[in-house]
Amino acid sequence: MIKHLNKIKIIALLLFASIILFGCGKEKVKKDFVARVNNTYLTKEHLSSLMGSYGAKNFYREEVIRNWINRELLYQEAVKRGILKESMFDSLLENSKKELAISLFLEKYYNEEKPTYDPKEVEDYYSKHQNEFAFFYNTYYLNFADFNNEDKAIKFRSLLFDSDWEKALNMFKTDSSIIKVQNEVLLNDYQIQPVSLQRIVSQLNPQEVSIVLNYQPGHYMVIQELQKFDKGTVPPYEVIKPEVEKRFVAEMKNNFLQSYIKDIYSNNDIEVKN
Secondary structure, eight states: OHHHHHHHHHHHHHHHHHHHHHHHTTSSOOSSEEEEETTEEEEHHHHHHHHHHHGGGTOOHHHHHHHHHHHHHHHHHHHHTTGGGSHHHHHHHHHHHHHHHHHHHHHHHHHHTOOOOOHHHHHHHHHHSGGGGOOSSOEEEEEEEEESOHHHHHHHHHHHHHSOHHHHHHHTTTOTTEEEEEEEEEEEGGGSOSHHHHHHHHHOOTTOBOOOEEEETTEEEEEEEEEEEOTTOOOOTTTSHHHHHHHHHHHHHHHHHHHHHHHHHTTSOOOOOO
């Protein structure tokens, strides 16, 4: 239920955002914009908002802009072909309005009725459901740092041999050459791209540091493999604690929702005909 509502919310938000963007983009020519598709503009403020929403998915600025352009091109093409005037569009729009209202209501409800629990409950939940957390693919527990300067990447790697990841990273915390850093991230085979990069990661040993990897123009990556898990392995609780907690809370929310729906049944006039 929670996953379904999240998907609906995203679809509905994109639908409304597209309509708003198309309408607002024609009001006036914007001087301070990052990208433009005909009379629709992507402003710096809107880009910052998109970067925030895509942040968890590891999108870079160029990818966000390209996705915005692609989406805007397709939307404008849909408008040219009269999609917005079709009865099916009106039906989908009306349904999306209901689903979006439900999603926003539930978001407000969950904020007001935040689930409280003891950390020990999450650990107990993991103990009871361990096998459900087994990896479906070979998975790697990694640290990685991506630089736009090869010399800086080499220097960072050298520091790792004299200290550790956190200390080396601390020395570069204000360095503009760092594009991206992720600590203790879990990635499986298909998530590591390109394939040449995945092959290198698969050959590393626990705690081993890779060479500086120029996996694409302007990117120089250093990877430290903390641990490797074969397909079917049940990872230790500490490695997947955030994922376990996320699932535990999702189940709590779903239980809250079912209980709430049961309560409001009696306050409404409901009829089902055979």
